Amino acid sequence: MALVPYAEGWGLQGLRSPWATFRFAGRTLRLRQDWQRLGVAAVVWDAAVVLCAYLEMGSVDLRDRAVIELGAGTGLLGIVATLLGARVTITDREAALEFLESNVQANLPSELHPRAVVKELTWGKDLDNFPPGAFDFVFGADIIYLEETFGELLQTLEHLCSEQTVILLSCRIRYERDNNFLKMLKGHFSVYEVYYDSNKDIHIYKAQRHSHKDDF
Numbered sequence: 001m002a003l004v005p006y007a008e009g010w011g012l013q014g015l016r017s018p019w020a021t022f023r024f025a026g027r028t029l030r031l032r033q034d035w036q037r038l039g040v041a042a043v044v045w046d047a048a049v050v051l052c053a054y055l056e057m058g059s060v061d062l063r064d065r066a067v068i069e070l071g072a073g074t075g076l077l078g079i080v081a082t083l084l085g086a087r088v089t090i091t092d093r094e095a096a097l098e099f100l101e102s103n104v105q106a107n108l109p110s111e112l113h114p115r116a117v118v119k120e121l122t123w124g125k126d127l128d129n130f131p132p133g134a135f136d137f138v139f140g141a142d143i144i145y146l147e148e149t150f151g152e153l154l155q156t157l158e159h160l161c162s163e164q165t166v167i168l169l170s171c172r173i174r175y176e177r178d179n180n181f182l183k184m185l186k187g188h189f190s191v192y193e194v195y196y197d198s199n200k201d202i203h204i205y206k207a208q209r210h211s212h213k214d215d216f
């Protein structure tokens with residue numbers, strides 16, 4: 001089981017490449033990318049790759065667990081979580097959904113298609129479409145980057161999480177303002193760094209509602 005999977009033409013060249021290729025959960029995954037037309041949602045970010053590697057290491061048991069992914073982009077993380085046994089609701093803004101759906105369909109065997117549902121979730125909007133507390137895990141890769149969305153992202157996490165729900169967020173801290181989101185998160189959840197990839201400079205944080213502090 002490789003900790004660091006391979007990506008063809010990573011970095012800038014990777015951004016321009018229409019395909020990013022990875023090996024996870026015993027399968028080769030080929031994600032379509034379109035940075036020029038669709039921007040941030042249509043390239044695979046290091047944070048997703050690192051969180052996939054963390055999950056593949058067996059850090060959490062995803063078999064038959066209910067997962068929701070926020071800001072899924074190309075869908076790599078949701079695809080890998082499905083391959084590792086979870087039932088996954090893979091979400092993003094409306095504009096990203098068609099591209100996301102095509103990657104999910106192309107990379108999952110047909111028998112797993114019913115276990116991966118692509119749905120619109122714009123943070124803070126129409127949250128009643130998602131039953132509160134219905135998920136065992138909330139995943140997000142590189143979704144802490146727009147300060148104007150921090151309040152809505154936090155509101156979304158608060159809506160989705162029961163006391164049992166575990167949040168896993170992977171991110172690169174690019175600016176001091178990114179830490180502001182973590183401070184906001186700590187006001188409502190117990191937050192711990194569980195992994196750091198120094199090569200890619202990606203942190204993975206685990207969060208759970210305060211009363212479960214002792215479980216970490």
Ligand SMILES: C[S@@+](CC[C@H](N)C(=O)[O-])C[C@H]1O[C@@H](n2cnc3c(N)ncnc32)[C@H](O)[C@@H]1O
Nearest residue numbers: 040041044045048071072073093122123141142
């Ligand atoms: C940097 S990309 C990360 C994509 C993917 N998670 C990855 O790591 O490869 C940020 C993602 O957050 C999504 N996003 C940004 N603002 C959002 C919002 N207000 N509601 C829902 N998704 C949002 C974008 O569409 C994009 O897919």
